[in-house]
Amino acid sequence: MLGFAGPVARLAEELGKLPGIGPKTAQRLAFYLLKADPAVVQNLARVLLETREAIRYCSRCCNFTDTDPCSLCRDPQRDHTILCVVEEPRDVAALEKAGSFRGLYHVLHGTISPLEGRGPEDLTVRALLARLEKGEVREVILATGADVEGDATALYLARLIKPLGLKVTRLAHGLPVGADLEYADGLTLSRALEGRQEV
Amino acid sequence: MLGFAGPVARLAEELGKLPGIGPKTAQRLAFYLLKADPAVVQNLARVLLETREAIRYCSRCCNFTDTDPCSLCRDPQRDHTILCVVEEPRDVAALEKAGSFRGLYHVLHGTISPLEGRGPEDLTVRALLARLEKGEVREVILATGADVEGDATALYLARLIKPLGLKVTRLAHGLPVGADLEYADGLTLSRALEGRQEV
Numbered sequence: 001m002l003g004f005a006g007p008v009a010r011l012a013e014e015l016g017k018l019p020g021i022g023p024k025t026a027q028r029l030a031f032y033l034l035k036a037d038p039a040v041v042q043n044l045a046r047v048l049l050e051t052r053e054a055i056r057y058c059s060r061c062c063n064f065t066d067t068d069p070c071s072l073c074r075d076p077q078r079d080h081t082i083l084c085v086v087e088e089p090r091d092v093a094a095l096e097k098a099g100s101f102r103g104l105y106h107v108l109h110g111t112i113s114p115l116e117g118r119g120p121e122d123l124t125v126r127a128l129l130a131r132l133e134k135g136e137v138r139e140v141i142l143a144t145g146a147d148v149e150g151d152a153t154a155l156y157l158a159r160l161i162k163p164l165g166l167k168v169t170r171l172a173h174g175l176p177v178g179a180d181l182e183y184a185d186g187l188t189l190s191r192a193l194e195g196r197q198e199v
Numbered sequence: 200m201l202g203f204a205g206p207v208a209r210l211a212e213e214l215g216k217l218p219g220i221g222p223k224t225a226q227r228l229a230f231y232l233l234k235a236d237p238a239v240v241q242n243l244a245r246v247l248l249e250t251r252e253a254i255r256y257c258s259r260c261c262n263f264t265d266t267d268p269c270s271l272c273r274d275p276q277r278d279h280t281i282l283c284v285v286e287e288p289r290d291v292a293a294l295e296k297a298g299s300f301r302g303l304y305h306v307l308h309g310t311i312s313p314l315e316g317r318g319p320e321d322l323t324v325r326a327l328l329a330r331l332e333k334g335e336v337r338e339v340i341l342a343t344g345a346d347v348e349g350d351a352t353a354l355y356l357a358r359l360i361k362p363l364g365l366k367v368t369r370l371a372h373g374l375p376v377g378a379d380l381e382y383a384d385g386l387t388l389s390r391a392l393e394g395r396q397e398v
Binding site for chain 1 (some may be wrong): 207289
């Protein structure tokens with residue numbers, strides 16, 4: 001008995017399942033939403049459903065998109081000879097925000113992690129190799145995270161890609177070791193790009 | 200151009216409208232939701248709509264409820280002669296969590312604030328007076344916040360209620376001055392209840 005009705009508790013419980021939303025925040029949001037104009041809540045629910053429905057993976061870079069190929073892959077202004085390989089769509093967002101990279105991306109959707117049972121076949125490695133075999137790309141930047149799993153994944157990919165005769169680089173250790181790409185500021189990301197080293 | 204597709208930006212924008220959710224958190228949540236199982240998103244949307252649809256105000260205490268009267272007003276174990284007047288439904292939740300109050304509540308849904316153009320007619324003051332005129336209640340605890348608006352609202356209500364011959368009390372200043380009820384810990388709330396003073 002917490003002094004509020006079932007719907008409040010039910011909504012708070014559902015919101016509390018979201019990452020980074022604790023019970024207190026979930027309760028605040030539930031109170032807000034239950035007091036809000038019904039149209040606000042209907043709109044939020046509609047956007048949730050519509051965006052989840054509309055989201056696709058680009059058949060080239062495997063990033064989130066609503067058109068295929070995605071707007072980045074279709075952009076003729078970008079350098080199609082240089083490919084930046086990242087773990088997650090949010091990493092693309094972080095690099096685009098930094099603004100110093102004008103090539104294309106490839107999203108792995110994870111890292112190789114034997115401890116958690118994730119091998120290369122769980123990532124988009126096959127799609128990456130298929131892209132490289134087309135011969136347009138001359139350099140691959142392995143921009144996985146600066147942690148153990150990111151390093152292992154980069155090493156694995158380097159061994160696969162180098163025999164293709166491509167230049168393979170890794171982001172410079174301007175990144176704080178152990179940090180996610182997502183939390184780096186734009187300047188740090190730009191420095192890391194400038195100082196990239198051949199593997 | 201932030202490197203992610205329209206749906207991500209659209210969902211992040213919608214989530215960013217929620218209180219306490221900044222752009223960074225909104226983006227994290229959007230990425231999470233767009234990668235999540237569609238069933239998870241559908242469930243969240245359904246709970247949002249269903250709870251917003253189900254929520255009502257109790258015709259007695261004006262708190263959130265899905266049944267009328269609410270479970271607190273219907274509870275024969277509670278002391279129906281003592282009424283605790285609070286600003287918001289979340290204050291009921293906070294007091295119930297503290298667990299030392301066994302009477303009933305009345306939710307004002309705001310404070311009197313001439314600066315923001317909110318007068319007594321925007322609150323549930325009329326419903327409160329109608330309740331008191333039934334003669335069951337012997338004491339009214341004015342548990343509005345310990346800030347200027349909460350004090351002004353309590354003073355206004357005390358002037359209305361005292362002529363009815365009821366005992367009118369205010370929560371003791373165990374509450375940190377200027378703080379919301381919501382953020383007080385259970386012990387502080389219990390002390391404030393114990394030390395309440397007649398107005």
